[in-house]
Amino acid sequence: xxxxxxxxxxxxxxxxxxxxxxxxxxxxxxxxxxxxxxxxxxxxxxxxxxxxxxxxxxxxxxxxxxxxxxxxxxxxxxxxxxxxxxxxxxxxxxxxxxxxxxxxxxxxxxxxxxxxxxxxxxxxxxxxxxxxxxxxxxxxxxxxxxxxxxxxxxxxxxxxxxxxxxxxxxxxxxxxxxxxxxxxxxxxxxxxxxxxxxxxxxxxxxxx
Numbered sequence: 126x127x128x129x130x131x132x133x134x135x136x137x138x139x140x141x142x143x144x145x146x147x148x149x150x151x152x153x154x155x156x157x158x159x160x161x162x163x164x165x166x167x168x169x170x171x172x173x174x175x176x177x178x179x180x181x182x183x184x185x186x187x188x189x190x191x192x193x194x195x196x197x198x199x200x201x202x203x204x205x206x207x208x209x210x211x212x213x214x215x216x217x218x219x220x221x222x223x224x225x226x227x228x229x230x231x232x233x234x235x236x237x238x239x240x241x242x243x244x245x246x247x248x249x250x251x252x253x254x255x256x257x258x259x260x261x262x263x264x265x266x267x268x269x270x271x272x273x274x275x276x277x278x279x280x281x282x283x284x285x286x287x288x289x290x291x292x293x294x295x296x297x298x299x300x301x302x303x304x305x306x307x308x309x310x311x312x313x314x315x316x317x318x319x320x321x322x323x324x325x326x327x328x329x330x331x332x333x
Contacts, residue, residue, distance in 0.1 A: 226270060233263045267311075275310035277303045277321040286310060288320040298326035 236259040244252055267273070275286045282289065282301050293304045303323045310321030 226266075229266045229269065230263075233259060233266060236262060271314045272311055272318070275312055275317070275321045277306045277310065277323050279303065282323070282325045286312075286317060286320055287323045287325075289325050290322050291324040292327045293324045294329045295326045296329060300326055300328050302326050 236255070240252065240255040240259060243255070264274075277287060280287075280303050281299070282303055287303060287310070290307060295304060298304050302325070303321075304326045305324045306321055307324070308322040311318045
């Protein structure tokens, strides 16, 4: 309800009380001048009508306010429930985010277990072939997830992708090129996961 309605209601109530007080005071003092009582009564009736109208307006405003509050509470409850549902879904999504990766890696694990099972009864060549097959399968799974090896051997040394662990004097390799790779580096899409550990070629002593 607006402040204007409140002020109007207060004004009407005060005017009605004043009119009633005047009628009562005039009656106590011995009477009212001819015609004045009817005018006071008419004024009181007008004020009562105005009071009823304002009280009805107040009741309607309070009903609208209550309805608005109920709608707000319902909306807030729906928002709160939605927020909790999204948080729960996010938590479950993070909790099981690697489920597909694990499923794709399980055949690789199966291959390793089979290789170990047949290791005692197989010759060396068959074991090597089996391990190579599992390795290719594993690298394929990584590739499907955007994980690829960093090119190293034969490439110019790149401090952003390679970690030099030593230098190797060589006339066969270009200076500052990668000669050996001790640990392969990997990246996911365009982001480096770990650098390759390499040795870098340098000219033999006395040569530039």
